[in-house]
Amino acid sequence: MNRIAHLALAVAVTLSSSVVVASANAADMSVTEIEQQIAQTQSDYDNYHKNLEAEEAVARELERELEALRENAALADVDRQAALIEMNLQYERMVEDPTLDITGVQKKYQEAVLAHKRLKDAITDKYNEWQNKLRAVEQLQVSKHSLLNTLESLKEKLNSARIDRLYAEFNRKNSVTVSHNVVCDRDETINKCMERGKNLAKQKASKRFLDELYDSLSDKVEAERRRSSSDAYVQVLRSEVTDSNFSGMGNFNVQMAVELQGNLKRNEGCQLLGLDKRYCVGAKNKAQDVAELVTETSTAVATDESVMHELTVRSNVYDDEVFIDGVSYGSTRLQIMLPAGEHDIEVVKRGFEPYRQTINLNETRTLRVDLERAKHTFAKGERIQDILAGDIPGPELVVIPAGTFRMGDINGVGLENERPVSTQDLMNSYGMSEFEVTVGDFEKFVEATSYVTEAEKTKGCAYYENGKAVWAEQRNWRAPGFVQTEKSPVVCVSVNDAQAYVDWLSEASTHRYRLPTEVEWEYAARAGTESDYWWGNGVGTDNANCGWCGSQWSNVSTAPVGAFERNDYGLYDTVGNVWEWSTSNRAQAGAVVRGGAWNFAPRLARVSTRMEIDPEFRSNYIGFRVLREQ
Template sequence: MNRIAQLTFLAALSFSQIALSAGLSVSDIEQKISAKQSEYENYNSVLDSEISNAAKLERGLADLRKNVTLADADRQSALIEMNLQYDKVIENPELDIAPARSAYAKAVRTHKAIKDAISDKYNQWQAKLQEVEQMQVSKHSLLNTIEGLKEQLNSARVDRLYEEFNRKEAVVVSHKIACDKDETLSKCTERGKSLAKQKASKRFLDTVYSSLSEAKEVEKRRPTSDVSVQVLRSDVADSNFSGQGNYNVKMNLQLQGNLKRSEGCQLLGLDRRYCVSFAGKNTVKLGAAAPILVTDDSVMYELTVRSNVFDDEVFIDGVSYGSTKLQIMLPSGQHDVEVTKRGYESNHQQITLNESKTIKVELERAQYRFSKGERIQDILAGDIPGPDLVVVPAGNFRMGDITGLGLANERPVQTKDLKQSFGISETEISVGAFKAFVRATSYVTDAEKGEGCAFYQDGKAVWQANRNWRSPGFAQSDNHPVVCVSLKDAQAYVDWVSKASSQAYKLPTETRWEYAARAGKETDYWWGEGINSDNANCGWCGSQWSNVSTAPVGSFERNDFGLFDTVGNVWEWTVSEKSSSHAVVRGGAWNFAPRLARASTRMELDGSFRANYIGFRVVREQ
């Protein structure tokens, strides 16, 4: 097995090994990450070498093509000379023309040898390009494996912290207090025992914190934590009163740390998504241990929200709960409630819920244009609605790996200036929109004509002939993003929309895509630095579609320019501004890790590639 085949095989094993990581300890997963990182770096080095080899083959082919032109000229010259000698032999039969014939034969052989060499070199070049394309896909698959292991590492860290913190321990404590002059002996006794419990709990909590595997990391956030200690059992082993009015007590206690999973994430500085259940259950099992409650035992009250408009949206504690009239059960305490609607000023208020409550919201029309951008839509020939577009204003921004957490191909960071506003589809192009294009043009996609469509399995892209945009391997409605389309397919759609609307539609350049995706932010994601939970459809991102399938377009919140799904769901084709021979997909996908869904992440692919995790959106010139 040659080196490239070995590397591809290793990348193929990587994703399947993630599944085997479930239930492993933190140190086991850290070792796996270290090993995979070494594989990735080695793989990247070999890929760079193979790209260089492909370039060398291409240069060699160009040289041969120059040589064949010269050889052809030599052949023509030798032919002319031989013909001249034949003319002379008619007048002088004794003339020796063998040298001319020999020179012509040699020129013919040389010309043929160079042409054969060109054919051989071309085949070598094409084979090398295919190897490079497969390695590029495998490279990103291996990177996704590493990011997946990091996701599992964080979950394992929370599990470990939970187990270490919520341990039980028998504690013996002695305490002495001075009884107050006006205090009865009974009250002094109870106060002494209560203070002894507090003393034991404090000592136990200090011991728990200091013995944690990540004690230094946790200690930084201890002042703002809300953990507690539960007294499971307490017995007085000995007690007495001294002659000076002092009460001495010795107690045996059974104590247990009380750490909720959500508090574990806070102590470790992790996103909340590592500490919630994604399966709709309220418990998570850790080996043979007792179930851990994800939610607390707070009293639940009913909150009813009404407004004076239809088709609004209600956010409670940053989570969308749909439109009014809304009735929902919430735990007691403070909650942030925001009601929004396009064209109206948002209403935001904080409520304290200690009983069932109804709030009525009066939304007022906004004085200015909707801040997320004007919406426009062209009507195409045949009364077909075009893509829903959002106008993105002109401006400048810093493009690339601003936070320093990205990959090498995201650097250097550059300031880009977009002098003209443009329209961009607010969602990825949907199955329904692509279906209208196919019906109008009878277009047949590359996947339907060739090898089919790739899907992600066992850490690599696997081709299957019967997969295409109509059947990508999971259920899709007209409202899901179209997938299994190549760059050529996406461009064909753009050309059709341009002609049918008499407007200038294009695929987004990388600069326009990142500018629109960032929406004025310089963080890794348009809402902030962390992926958090259920903000987007990407692998291990906490939604019901994560690592399962695409989500319907617009299932998550818009960014500040009014665009949906610039993080996750499907990678989106863009026109590369760094390489003329390759296109670039941006934005991450439902089965790729959160780190690969950052605003600056670039994945370079051949334009003929298609997969059930790649789609596109369009832009329109003003």
């Protein structure tokens, strides 16, 4: 236990120092400082992972030793019984023959009893040692996951800091002195030749300055790779002719001092470095983005034709599709010239209610469309719902079809426990709750059964603070530490609590409900894809509720279930919001959480990420969803 205590103390110090860094604003730390912290935290994590594996190996060895002692105790008990029988036989003979010496068999019986007792005592000691080791390993597992989240948080800060650095390095001013020589055309006036020479000199200075900007960037390799597709540019602020002259051959020589300014919008910085847009679309940039959009609209000029007018269509979502008179014109923001008169406008996007309107176009017009999320739209999967005893509606389910898929770290960016990638066959379809089990759902169960959760019985519920899981006795599913509604996913529940809920569902519905296996969970969450998230390999912005994912709930609390778009099998919140309990034959304790959470980094919300947790653990970032067999 001393080794565990020392290790836990070392980890606590590491986590504490790492979290201080992770919680700092990117503006307070340079890219180099964050990279150094990442390297140190990664080293700590790697060493800690090795130590944890060693402790798990010790726990397994103790279990084997315990089993060996139990086997030896069983054999010793057989010896004790045999010695007792022999002593009783000799005692009966001694009754007939008092001169018979039975000291030897008595001693043998005494030795057998003592040997059996020693083994029983050894079993008790070994069992206690094993249980203590298991408890220590459980705490180390939780701390390991916390350290991993700290590491991923630092990586989030690093990307934000890289964008800040790029923005500062590119958007700077400088003066460039250039010389240029032009040959005046025969029919060109002197003034025109001079103006042409000065304009070419300014273009030359701009090109030189732009090259210097790219060459001086700290991330110049990444930036140069995407330079051709970037909208970054330079602006001439001031120019001054420092020397000029005409040669006898009609050549004009000019020397100019040109003051220039680099111009790179923050959202274009992400594109230049190949980073997700969420690192560039923050609260501090929204006003700038709106101002730019207004400027673009105000300067748009319609073609001056008597029977043609310009229509601009905007919507509140990305990747929508605009149909005008039944013809698709692509996605918004859309500008198009149309004949005057009536036109049927339709804007659609999967997961939203379609927008339809007939307009009479008799002038330049901007149409602003606000699409509303559809409440009951499915691309795939039948929707079913059982009515429980007492006319209580059961969870809303989506039928997941049978099929085959590749499970694990397909793209090679995951953790060691996500490998190897394996092909899994699911022979039967099943129903999966389209939402995580909500507070309202769980409350119906508690009211019907008077069930008391493990968090309410003892120790409370854990929450994530300063890089580790902290227990709070007053926290439970009713009070997890943040405001929730009946539509919030229930948290602070252990596997046993979740199992009690599905057992109640099974009894109340006469159908078999249970927790999904992690194979069934990943198959349903992938929804036929092989990317890290069901929509692609990048987490994007405001696609899910996870740490640094750009939603209003990120790193704050859980979101109401169904706040984001469902996957292609019809399931909501398989990415982020709360980790979800599943069962697994691979896990030593049989319990694994999947899917990420509101306060864990996006990389840990990938579809193949798996974390083995003790079944009795509960926290305000772990919930569950249910499966119904056919």
